Every structure is written in structure tokens, then in C-alpha cells.
Amino acid sequence: MDKILFVRGARIAFSIWDGGGDDQSLNHIPEVCKGAGAILIMFDLTNRSTLNNTIGWFQRARNWNKVQNVPISAVSSLLIMALTVVFLLPTILTFSFLCIIQTAVPVLVGTKFDEFVQLPLEMQWTIVNQARAYARAMKATLFFSSANHNINVNKIFKFIAARLFNLPWSLERNLTVGEPIIDF
Template sequence: MNGLNLMEKILVIEGARIAFTIWDVGGDHSSYEIIPIACKDAVAILFMFDLNCRSSLNSVKYWYIQARKWNKSAIPILIGTKFDDFVQLPLDIQWTIVSQARTYAKAMKATLFFSSATHNINVNKIFKFIMAKLFNLPWTVQRNLTIGEPIIDF
């Protein structure tokens, strides 16, 4: 299906092998018709944006509204990607983006993670967070609101 990429992420937690099936829906409007299929039975919905492109954060509002039409119970997670590039931006720009992302996450009742797939920053923590929420497991990760570090806010 055009605009859809299926992936699998496997975690091993205390000897248990947990497989996540990820439906990655493209961020353009041509992917709109895939939203009902991708969201219908999801246990978590990851709303991802490029930390280096504020317009991608602004588009999260639209995708959130569309996804919630099809699934009101999935765990919402807001993820800022490409953190490794983001930390190279001037501090005032970082502060503006962090503030806006935290405001969006609060409005969405979502946990906020800043991540980098290239450097494996917070990637596994996101999936462990989903597991903790789904199975009511202890979550020991601390909030991190320090500018210049990968944000985790819940």
C-alpha cells in the first residue's frame, strides 16, 4: 500500500520476547486514507515530528485529530526525531521547540520523547514505556526537561 511501511521491533524483557508491529503512515496528505486501517486496533499511536522542522510539529495537530477519530483508547506518544541534529541548533530555537512540543504533548495527554534512531537515543525507552503502560509494569525512567538533552516528559 502506498504511504505505508510495515516494520517489526522486538524487545526481550526478563526473558520474554515481545514483538511490536509498527504501521508507519507517511506524513503527507496522500496517506490520509490509510489512517483508519493503521489506527483502528492500535494499542499505541506514535506521533512523530522532525525536531529540526517546526512545520512537522505543527502538522501533528491534524494527524492527532484524524487518528483519534478511529481510536480513542490507544496510548498517545509524541516523538521528536533527529535529536542528534537538533542539539546543534541555537539554544533559543531549541527552547522554542521544546516549549511548543511540551504544550502539544500536554494537550494530547501524551508522553513526549526526543529521540534519534541514528544514535539509538530513547528508541528502546519508547517501546519499554508502551510495555509498562499496557501491562501496568513499573516505569523507572525519570523525566528529563533539560535543554540540550533528550527530553522525556510525562
Template sequence: MVKYTNNTFDSNYKKTLGVNFMEKQIELNSTDIKFTIWDLGGDLEFSKMLPLTTDGAVAIIFMFDLTKKQSLINLKEWYKQVRLQNKTAIPLLVGTKYDLFLEMSEEYQKKLTIQSFKYSKAMKSSLIFTSSSDSINIQKVFKILMSKSFDLQLNLPELKNIGEPILIYKNESIN
């Protein structure tokens, strides 16, 4: 969120406790679009704040830490709870810390990438691996979000191979 809205990365950034939000305004085909991006802390204790962050949301980005398999597993419960609040929002599955993920064993990378593919298929979601520190796929997350929200043509090459910063957004690639 901070990388996208302010184009900065702070290695000392503390994880969100509760709710935070930021805004960014962009212009698309001479139309001003204002993103209001809500960040809900990933601990299940914050799930009671879901209505605040999901009611009326056009899209919901489900983020997990690529270096912590459990954070992907925890998304199952978050996804169920979010869908109870908002059944129509476009889901995006985003793996973070891709730069650190590359330091993990090849076996770990392979297993987590395959599991991520399975989750994205079950969620009918795009799958994107990102790195805020190295500026990998951050802008593309929001380009995909806009293309899906406004039914716009997007011509980004998809990356599907293990070891690449995964970028899958075309419906025929996921379903």
C-alpha cells in the same frame, strides 16, 4: 522503526510514501511480545490509510522532526484524525533528529521544546526526543510504550531541561 527493529541506521533512508511495517519480538518476564510497528507517511495525502494503521492499535507514536517546526504544527491535524479512528490508543509524542536539533540556535531549541511540552500536555502524552543516528532514546520509546501498555513500573530518569534529550513519561509530569 528501522533503528528499533534492526538496530541499524541508514542516512540514505527515504521517507515513507504510503505505509510500511516491521515486526520485532521481545521477551518480557518470560512472556513473548511481538511488536507490529506500522509507519504511515507524514504527508496528509496518506491520511486515507489511517484505518489500516490505527484500527486496533494499542499505542500510536506521533513523530515530528525537531529541525522543522512545521512538522510539530502538522501534528494537530494528524492527532484529530487519528483520534477519530482510535480513541483508546496510548499516544506518544516523539521528536526525531535530536542530534541535528542540537545544531539549531538556543532560541529555536527553547521555543520548540516549550511548544512540544504544550502539545504533549494537550495530548496527554509522553514526550521523548530521539536520534536514530546517535541511538538516543530509541529503546526508551518502546520501554515507555510497554510500561504504559501493560501498566508496568518504569524507573527511567526523566529529562525535562531544554538542551537535554527530553524524556517525560510519568503522568504527573504531563497532565
């Protein structure tokens, strides 16, 4: 799947590879992690076992892509983004891009936010706190999203483009339980 953004006259095409969350997908994940500009580790906000599995997926992705080597102690769907660019950018950004993708930008994404808000408030608090702790351990930005309601979907892609190309873009942190979390 592809997603295209236009930033300052540059066409940025995201080529998205879904690594899946099952054991059969493990054989393909090293291939798609290699050279990826960003790695999205996704979990279902309504199923805590998928959140529990994000640490293992992150550790695998870190090994395959040289994501920041951070000590963490602790099988959701792993979405890998390999970034391709039609270079309408200055040469300096091209060079920066080539340097940056040596280490992928890690992003932890909680999906099904529209269903998550129906959970009891105590369960929401527990999931928010656990997801924030995991994101800190991964040195990842955390987004809660909903594809069905287009909540934070575009923000995730804009955030990644801004990080990869060192573009100014202000992202507002939101830590209010019951609202789509954005934490960095």
C-alpha cells in the same frame, strides 16, 4: 517493521506501521489505527512545521482509534503501532491488554535530536516549550530521539510495553534543554 522485546519471560512483538505524512497516506491510516495499542505522532525537531502539524494528526488518530477525547485548539509523519503478543503472559494480563487497546497510548516523538542540538539555544527553547505544550494537550508522553545515535529509541518501546501491560518501569523525566527531553 517489527521490534521484539522480552519482558519477564514474555515475548512482545511490536508491529509498526508507518502512516506517512502525506495526503496519499490518509486512506490507509484508519485501517492501521484500528486496534492499535499505541500511536506515535512523530515530528522533525529541526523543522517546526512538522511540529505544528502534530495536533491535526493527533485529532485524526483520536477519531480513528478512540484516543482520549481531550479538547485541543490548535503533516508530520504518523507512526502507528499495532501491538501483537505471543501470550506467554498470565490470563489476567491478556485481558488487561484487550481492554487497554480500546484507547491507544499516545506518544509524541521529536526525531533528529542529533541535529536539533546544533540549532541556536533560543530556537531549542522555543521548540521544547511548544512540544511540551502539545504533548500536554494530547495527554501524551514526549520523547526527543535520534535513530542515528539510538537516543531514546529503546526507551520509547519499553515505555509503551510498560504502559500497555501495567508493568513497573521507572522513566526519569528530563527537561534539560540540550539533552534528549522526556516529559510525561
